[in-house]
């Protein structure tokens with residue numbers, strides 16, 4: 020039994036191929052985690068790094084509380100089961116299962132007990148004297164599992180263990196492995212390219228694409244709340260249908276217009292979390308709807324569809340068609356002409372028919388057409404609102420408030436602008452008061468829908484704020500993006516800063532021994548880094564590390580101003596956001612921000628950041644080393 024933690028794990032193969040990028044997950048004890056994604060997305064590489072069969076280029080891997088990056092596979096307390104079973108053909112099942120234990124010089128009686136126990140769990144007691152070639156695929160796979168089982172591992176790793184089996188056996192073994200997981204109460208990590216296996220077995224699933232994690236979630240959340248179009252399309256069978264559409268708000272309704280001119284209406288409340296800028300036509304968005312969430316209408320309403328083929332599966336029926344009256348409106352590049360509908364058997368539909376389709380409006384997804392990220396996050400990233408200048412003040416949400424200096428500068432000569440306000444940038448205060456239409460509990464947070472005319476401002480609030488009441492608040496101006504004519508003129512201030520520097524080692528004699536110390540050198544000032552990080556950088560990069568630049572990242576709150584011996588900075592400017600003020604520090608041409616008091620007026624200063632608070636990034640392939 021064990022938990023696992025993968026922290027900023029990267030794999031770059033010797034040929035320079037970056038197979039895994041910044042993989043992060045905390046796996047709880049007894050979880051059944053599935054890595055899923057198309058071939059080549061990095062699933063096996065990640066699993067093999069956990070097993071110790073592949074070196075970890077950068078990042079930390081913990082099993083329990085132990086950092087195991089450098090541990091040999093045999094010392095990691097894990098067992099791996101492969102798709103090709105890897106059984107020894109000349110040995111019996113018993114010998115195959117006992118082999119690893121004998122290698123460890125375990126007493127024969129103990130081995131016997133363990134093999135019999137595992138054979139019982141897996142129901143292969145009667146085959147112990149057989150050789151693998153006299154067994155079926157499913158039985159061999161059980162032996163392979165047994166060989167892992169006898170070792171009592173803390174973590175089971177399974178790499179596509181069922182892909183050599185036929186469909187029926189696969190389904191049966193799926194259930195067996197799930198049962199085995201329950202019985203053993205051990206952590207399982209399972210790799211597959213098959214989304215059905217992932218959905219039926221995993222307590223949580225990691226969806227990967229081209230070396231990047233797309234979403235880590237429960238099966239139901241992946242199905243109901245896919246983060247992007249890739250996850251939406253990968254999970255579910257037949258695949259989710261996608262269509263290019265435009266959205267146009269008309270009062271309480273939003274008109275969805277398909278490429279061929281077909282239109283359907285949705286209540287505004289269904290899509291109120293989509294940013295307003297998408298709701299005025301003109302912007303192409305992707306509509307997603309699963310085949311099982313479309314029904315065939317008895318009436319002549321809904322989307323017209325020409326039926327091409329109908330597949331009868333006995334319990335259900337899959338209809339393949341094309342939407343629209345004329346197909347010429349579409350080009351190959353456009354999403355959506357073809358549609359798949361999953362309906363109950365017995366529906367009177369035949370190839371060549373024209374039918375009308377109804378989309379279940381509660382199950383419609385929308386994605387940005389460029390980023391392909393969902394437009395319907397349960398907690399929207401921000402609300403977009405127009406504002407205008409009223410003399411020296413800013414007029415927004417029906418109130419007029421002072422314009423802080425930092426905003427004023429970018430708004431010279433501008434009258435109308437817009438603000439992207441994240442829900443966390445709305446805090447109790449006195450500047451604005453709005454009515455609370457509704458408070459939603461989402462992922463342990465409380466999201467208030469504050470009424471502004473016919474739209475909502477989304478705010479994260481505490482439990483004092485209730486639906487039907489008024490909420491008085493201020494804005495954290497430094498967290499807001501300012502737009503003029505749709506273009507960003509002021510970016511929100513994050514909490515991180517970074518400076519470029521070099522890396523150096525020092526060899527000191529301590530108590531008669533030579534000890535290595537490692538320094539992050541920023542503008543000539545050496546900041547000692549943790550020794551373990553120094554070794555890590557050296558092991559990832561080799562001796563080239565002493566000849567190149569790194570990006571040193573740190574939280575702004577970790578900057579400490581010192582009297583002497585620090586990194587010298589000229590204060591070239593200050594930025595007053597009202598809620599907070601920053602000094603703009605120039606470190607030999609590199610600029611960072613430092614939070615200061617209102618009356619700050621220094622022209623220069625020196626600062627340090629503790630080595631243990633510094634993150635080190637390799638610049639060329641943008642990889643966090645430590």
Ligand code: ADP
Nearest residue numbers: 032034036038057058059060061062063064065
């Ligand atoms: P998956 O298990 O998701 O199919 P892999 O983890 O096997 O994917 O591979 C991820 C990527 O790394 C692929 O593009 C693959 O070609 C590449 N790759 C795998 N092994 C090596 C290797 N030894 N050297 C170079 N590239 C590799």
